[in-house]
Amino acid sequence: MKFNYKLQRLCGAYYGHPSSTTHGTVGSQWGGANLVFSSAGNVLISAVANRVQVLDLQTHSVRTLPIEARSNIRCLALSPDDALLLVVDVDNYAMMVNFRRGIALHRFRFKHRVRQAVFSPNGLYLAVTHGKHVQVWLPPNHHRKEFAPMVLHRTYTGQSDDITCLTWSPDSSVLLAGSRDCTARIWTVNTTRGYEPSTLSGHKTPLVGVFVASSSTHDRIQTVFTISEDGALVSWTCTYDETLAIESLEGAKPKLEDVMEEAVDFFSGGALTARVPQNLQQPSAKSQAHHLVKGTWSIESRHYFRQDGARVTSTSYSPSNQLLSVGFSSGVFGLYEMPSVSNIHTLSVGSQQLVKTCTLNKTGDWLALGCPTSQQLLVWEWRSETYVLKQRGHAYGMRCMAYSPDGIVLCTGGEDGKLKLWNASSGFCYVTMEKSHTAPITAVCFAKASVVLSASLDGTVRAHDLHRYRTFKTLTTPTPVQFLSLAVDPSGEIVTAGSSDPFHIYVWNLQSGKILDVFSGHAGPVCGLAFQNSGGTLASASWDGTVKTWDLYKGNVPTESLQHSTDVVCVDIRPDGKEICSGSIGGLLSFWDVETAKLKYEIDGRRDIAGGRKMNDRMTANNNAASRYFTSVCYSADGACVLAGGNSKYVCIYEVSQQMLLKKFQVTFNRSLDGVLDELNSKNLGDGGPMNMDDADAETGPYALQLPGAKRGDDGSRSSRVEVLTLQVAFSSTGREWATVSMEGLHVYSLDEDMIFDPISLTEAVTPSAVFAKIRSEDYSTGLRMAVHLNEFALVKEVLDSTPYRSIPHVVRTVGPEQLERLMQFLSKILSTTPHIDFFLRWCLQLLQVHGAHLEKHRAIFMRAFRALHKAIASRQGEVMTVSQCNRYDLEFITDQAALKLTQHSGAKRERDE
Structure with missing residues (x-):
């Protein structure tokens, strides 16, 4: 048995900080990080506590990156080519991660709070809010070769309070930032002759968003939008002076040439032109920064979002589609068409919880929303007005779980009294039993594969149907009790539950719902129950220091008491x-x-x-x-x-x-x-x-020290x-x-799927090239044995795919008993993804027919592989049944239409004959 287990995914929460939410300490700045879409727009990146979840919206699956931040994550940033991911936690410790491989490349720490980080559109710069300042870094890329993975390019100052939002111009030459001092400031990334940073002041509350509108002329910035917490949107336009702009461009050309001539390689002494960033080598006339010289900014229009006193908590803008999304503290989000600010949709996420972050993907079709207090993650397609993804965790934490007999479904019970069902393959919750219990659920278990039972502190045991997703039976006791443990016999007919006071074990018949017996004998709460797989023996554990075994068919007498x-x-x-x-x-x-x-x-x-x-x-x-x-x-x-x-x-x-x-x-x-x-x-x-003591810079954080009697920053919560x-x-x-x-x-x-080497029966002649040689010579039996010995999935799959359909029975007969378990594991992995279902089902059938007696005799050894194979087949069976049902209805419709046309044609022919 292998033990190289690795964390595959973190279920139960897909956004926010579960640890903070449990104790009600989530605020506007502690609830969670921002959401990030990939460049293609079909992959969403979300932060859960100190881990990063990657949700594939096309395949509807989730995976957790194998990296961890030191503390809860506050900020995420993804490079335009999806190669680098910046992760910053609440203690301002940062990681630069290779996103494709999930490897941490570099760890460092910022000296001040980081609220937002944004990569430039060309991927050569990284802008980070650093308290009252903005720092621009040069991240690792193939254009620049340095000893340090992160090089500070420049620090931009001028704001009197913390920076809250950032954005770049389309050509990455201009940087805009909004601050808590109610102003926005515009800088050029590189020194531009004659340009002085502009300050846009037209708001009364801190800014939450600043964006550059798309322009018909790509070389100039025409319009800038700023949004504040009170719901005010101000549209700014820039008036250019053509004469001054041309002079600035002419004066900037020699300076750029001087910089390129002075760039010298430290080792060879030659020119370092190849290492100058790409945007510096382009003609300076194309830079949007030079057109801002002596430009005058003025307010073009003002708009207000009226949401009954709710403040704006998050914003997102799609320049290519001219769409603006706004999230409010009341749980409402709106979608607006720019620059007219005409409302397209205004909806609520279903709870009075603030929308901490909202993000539009590159195409502008999907809008991702995150609510940290309810740990809710939504992806909404506004054109069809449907949810692409809607996930929510347990409100007050998870308490218990159970695997289904086939391993396909995971069931969890929470402190909120809700029951959730999760798909073990995709990692998503597909059913939530909202009204399961009125108190925390203490234990869950499966009765067969279609029934799940849950015990709660509300004094009930409920049985839920997994086909109709409803509660069909409620088991109660003559006097109110609180249940701590639950167990079901292997037949799924007898249900037992242990209580905290009195210290009894209650036995019900699931079919009738009637109580059969009450076992008494413990002197403390019954905290654990377990059934024997064969027979009617029940083991119960109690705080009285004993484990008692009971025979359900011999009355209320414990057979043994283990002290x-x-x-x-x-x-x-x-x-x-x-x-x-x-x-x-x-x-x-x-x-x-x-x-x-x-x-x-x-x-x-x-x-x-x-x-x-x-x-x-x-x-x-x-x-x-x-x-x-x-x-x-x-x-x-x-x-x-x-x-x-x-x-x-x-x-x-x-x-x-x-x-x-x-x-x-x-x-x-x-x-x-x-x-x-x-x-x-x-x-x-x-x-x-x-x-x-905790975070030193968290003056208003949940763990900040407060003076007795102080009102500032103290809401009374402990x-x-x-x-x-x-x-x-x-x-x-x-x-x-x-x-x-x-x-x-x-x-x-x-x-761990990366473990591909297993030195069993290996010789120097067993190599991947030898396997391919056996395939070419049509010696599939020897090729399969060699591939299984090498334990490499790609080789085994190649041999199985190359074997002709009629030769499968002959190849299976040559497989030895020592190779059966690994071959079944490979087949289970292939069946979960292959479109050739019938072909690989033939392999499974032949394995069972030829080696069935050996599998039955040594069932303990092959049980794990057999269950994995059964899980894969059952999963594909559900998919095939869904497709078959759709095809059946389509065929019936086509048949009915053909019959109708034939009837009409016969009627028309009869009329002509008459």
Whole structure:
């Protein structure tokens, strides 16, 4: 079994900072980062906490980049060629990332707050708001070769308050910035003779947007739009002096030539003309900056957005389509046609939450909206008035999750009482049960593949139909209780739930909804339940320090009671039903034999799970290991390993028979959460312990210190950081992935697909060239075995594609038992994307027919591969059924039309004969 799992995606939140939202600390400047579209306009980039989500709107899938910022992300910027991505967090630490490969190229820190960063249209410059200043950097590119990956080009000053918005001119020679001092300023990127920076002052509130309108003459800037928080839009026009502009151009030419002649290579001593940026080598007459010399700016018109006192929180402009989108603090967004500012659409996102960011893609067809307080991400197509994407996380955090038996669906329950279903392949939520419960959901589980059950603190267990997406059964108790745990027997007929007070286990029949029995015997809350896969044995864990096993068919008498020295908080049964794993608050994992009720092994995981010092802890992480223990355990599909997570930032995988730690995963490195760092900064430690201090420049942030009685910047709220916890862990039935629930959402880990080398039965003759030689000589059997030995997906796919349809049975017979598991994994991966479904189903059918007896005999070894294959086939079956239904209706329509025409033709012929 491989353990090179990597984070594949972060589900449950696609915009905003879940950790901040949970405690109500989201404000206009703390809610989330901006949204960025790719150059093609079909890929959306969003920041969730300290990670970057990439949403493909064409294939309807999501992936999480394998990089993490130090803290919650505040700002994103993507280069025009989609090569570089700038990520800046709330502590002003920045990363320059290779977007295509997801690799961090360079890390650095800005000295002041960065509110926005924008690449120039030609990709040679990067403008960053730096407090009251604007810095322009030279990012890495193929035109410039430097030792430092980031070179500061120039710092622009002149504003009296923080810069809030930036924009570039189409030719990247002019930079415009809006500020909190209610003014906008215009600079030229390079020194332009005779030009003095212009200041546009015509607003009463801070600016939230400044844009350059498209012009019929590309060499001049005709109109500039500025938008302020009070909803005022001012249109500015520039009057040019032709004589002064020509003189400026003539005077600028020698200066540019001098710069190019003086550029010398440090190593060779030759001219450095090739290294001069492309825009400097172009004729200066084409620069829009020189036309601004002695230009006069004046107000052309004023417009006001009337939204009942709501302030403007975000803006976006598409120059090619002349479209302006505006988001308001009331959850309303509008789309306007420029320059007339005529309203096209005004809609609400469905909740009274501010629209933190709105972004139009390059074609102007799609509008992306982000609401941080509800963690809502929307992509709206305004022409057809439909949502391309609409995703929303749990309002107060995620609490529990479960995999479906086939591994295709993930179900999550939240503190808001809602139930959400996620597609494990795409990572998107496709169903939300809004009115599931009236209190937090504590446990969810699947009964077969079409029914999901949820237990809540509201005292009910509800059964939901996954075909009609509705609640069809509500299970209650004679007296009101609060449920903590839930389990369903393998047949899906018997439902059990454990309560907190009284300490009972309730048993229902799912079909009738009637209560069958009430098991009593625990002296503490029943926090965990698990069914045996074969038989009617139920294991229950309680805070009274015992794990009891019950036989549902022999009455209300526990068959065995497994005693622990401390409270038991979690339990699970091995897939073959012969072993029980229980976790206690001492950090111990105990393994018991079901038949003899004797302790087999014990794993002390206190040091494995220990780590992370909270801000208010008065002791170090090493001395505070007693409070770290596992709260959730889960067996792997083959039963050889166990996955464990708890009130820590770590998730551990143990090998049971050897009682050893195989791998340990840290779910997050986000320093905005509490308990991530093992050691605190000594400068924040006082005589009485750690001081509650955070971001130094966050004067109005959620963790800023306030003086007693002070009103300025103090809204009366008291909040603290969210601690890192792994509330629940679960293996997928395929064994290819596992998931854990934390305060940031649902972390899904899958096996690393880049591991392509497996040295099994390899010789010097087994090479990729030898595989292709076997394909050319039509020796497909040998070629397939060699490709499977090399364990390279592209080679295996090439051999399978090249094998003739009639030769598949003969090739399958030559496959050895040691190659079956890997071949089934390859087939499952191919089936998820290939259009040749029938061809590869033939491979699957032959594998089952030829090697079925061996698969049945060693089912524990092949269960993971078989479930992965079943998941891929079931997923494609749904797609084929949808297409077939559409084709059936089309064929029926064509047949009916042909029959109608034939009837009309026969009638007309009969009339002519008569």
